[in-house]
Amino acid sequence: MSTKKGFTTTILHSDRLLKPEFGALHQPVHHGVTWGFDDVQDLVNVFQNKAKGYAYSRQGNPTVTALEHQVTQMEQGMATVAFSTGMATITAIFVALIKSSDHVIASSYLFGNTRSIMQTLIDMGLQISFVDATSVDHVKAAYKSNTKMVFVETIANPATQIADLEAIGSFCEAHNLIYAVDNTMTSPYLFRPITVKASLVINSLTKYIGGHGAALGGSVTDTGLFNWKDFNNIAPILREQIKPQMLGITQIRKRGLRDGGGTLSPEAAQAIAIGSETLALRMERACSNAWTLAHFLEDHPAISQVYYPGLESHPQHQLAKSWFKHFGALMSFSFKEGIDTLKCLNELKLVIKSSNLGDTRTLAIPVAQTIFFELGAERRAEMGISESMVRLSVGVEDIEDLIQDFRTALDK
Numbered sequence: 001m002s003t004k005k006g007f008t009t010t011i012l013h014s015d016r017l018l019k020p021e022f023g024a025l026h027q028p029v030h031h032g033v034t035w036g037f038d039d040v041q042d043l044v045n046v047f048q049n050k051a052k053g054y055a056y057s058r059q060g061n062p063t064v065t066a067l068e069h070q071v072t073q074m075e076q077g078m079a080t081v082a083f084s085t086g087m088a089t090i091t092a093i094f095v096a097l098i099k100s101s102d103h104v105i106a107s108s109y110l111f112g113n114t115r116s117i118m119q120t121l122i123d124m125g126l127q128i129s130f131v132d133a134t135s136v137d138h139v140k141a142a143y144k145s146n147t148k149m150v151f152v153e154t155i156a157n158p159a160t161q162i163a164d165l166e167a168i169g170s171f172c173e174a175h176n177l178i179y180a181v182d183n184t185m186t187s188p189y190l191f192r193p194i195t196v197k198a199s200l201v202i203n204s205l206t207k208y209i210g211g212h213g214a215a216l217g218g219s220v221t222d223t224g225l226f227n228w229k230d231f232n233n234i235a236p237i238l239r240e241q242i243k244p245q246m247l248g249i250t251q252i253r254k255r256g257l258r259d260g261g262g263t264l265s266p267e268a269a270q271a272i273a274i275g276s277e278t279l280a281l282r283m284e285r286a287c288s289n290a291w292t293l294a295h296f297l298e299d300h301p302a303i304s305q306v307y308y309p310g311l312e313s314h315p316q317h318q319l320a321k322s323w324f325k326h327f328g329a330l331m332s333f334s335f336k337e338g339i340d341t342l343k344c345l346n347e348l349k350l351v352i353k354s355s356n357l358g359d360t361r362t363l364a365i366p367v368a369q370t371i372f373f374e375l376g377a378e379r380r381a382e383m384g385i386s387e388s389m390v391r392l393s394v395g396v397e398d399i400e401d402l403i404q405d406f407r408t409a410l411d412k
């Protein structure tokens with residue numbers, strides 16, 4: 001069904017494929033921590049990966065499974081593991097698959113907390129090279145014999161740089177490197193990283209997939225493209241039990257989720273699963289709003305620069321056009337000198353001053369004073385983040401109301 005039907009139809013009918021009790025339309029919330037077995041052999045078989053089933057909710061729960069199944073279909077991947085947050089997902093991937101003698105190449109344009117956890121891993125002995133991932137040449141230059149993984153985001157936040165997704169995918173394929181792509185900013189509705197040969201696709205379910213800003217969650221999807229059989233960090237015991245293509249995702253479930261414990265609650269899983277049913281509808285509206293608003297802001301005399309892949313002035317505009325269904329719903333802009341950023345933001349009455357993104361409501365945040373404050377002025381300048389930069393996560397409000405809110409605030 002997943003390959004034949006459209007995006008939304010597939011998600012809407014996803015739970016019923018797993019046949020919930022009484023013909024329920026949604027997989028119910030299973031609160032139980034543990035499951036009981038009449039025959040102890042059945043319990044043993046679950047433990048030894050010989051039978052499907054649930055033993056203890058930290059590493060699997062039917063409500064969470066239903067969401068994982070949905071994400072797998074959205075990404076057209078092979079299998080998914082969900083976590084309590086996007087950050088728990090990213091941490092688990094490193095813990096499960098990478099050793100301290102390994103080298104990882106990561107984009108220098110990363111979500112702030114992703115960059116921060118990577119710094120912690122460097123402090124623990126891992127080698128990570130940060131490169132400008134808008135060109136594969138920088139990835140190639142950083143490659144070493146012990147490189148195991150390349151980690152990029154599709155569209156980076158806040159300045160919307162786009163990674164050289166396709167060329168990096170070919171490079172990873174040629175060198176047997178895990179290609180981990182954080183698809184949060186595009187979501188599987190705008191872009192499927194499997195099309196550029198990603199091995200692992202990360203989504204913060206907190207953002208567009210959940211959409212309502214009411215539940216945290218994260219996921220990693222194995223696209224089925226990576227050759228885990230020849231990957232030497234797979235635990236020998238798993239090789240005996242698991243078929244080769246499932247080795248990577250199983251090790252993430254065991255070492256990352258079961259041992260790390262960043263488990264998604266069943267309540268949050270259901271809230272996200274229901275939110276995801278309208279992902280396509282919300283993205284259509286939010287991307288259209290963002291496109292209109294970006295053009296309005298670009299023409300406004302109070303604004304010096306707008307960063308949005310949908311503008312012709314964006315350095316990767318053509319690539320974004322060829323890869324993504326739409327240009328996304330996130331943008332940043334800088335005020336002209338002499339304008340008080342915080343004062344101007346306070347003039348916005350409809351737009352909420354908030355740090356989230358991917359919400360149904362439009363959210364604005366001054367970047368230098370908040371999410372990139374800890375970096376200090378020097379690193380911000382290096383990263384091209386001006387002191388007056390504002391990040392805007394555009395929601396699904398009526399566009400006339402959004403334009404009106406900005407017009408009133410900016411004209412003051």
Ligand SMILES: *Cc1c(COP(=O)(O)O)cnc(C)c1O
Pocket residue numbers: 085086087088111114153157182184185204205206207216217218
């Ligand atoms: C928000 C975000 C994360 C982290 O997700 P949480 O669910 O907040 O932990 C990771 N990557 C990107 C690109 C994000 O925007």
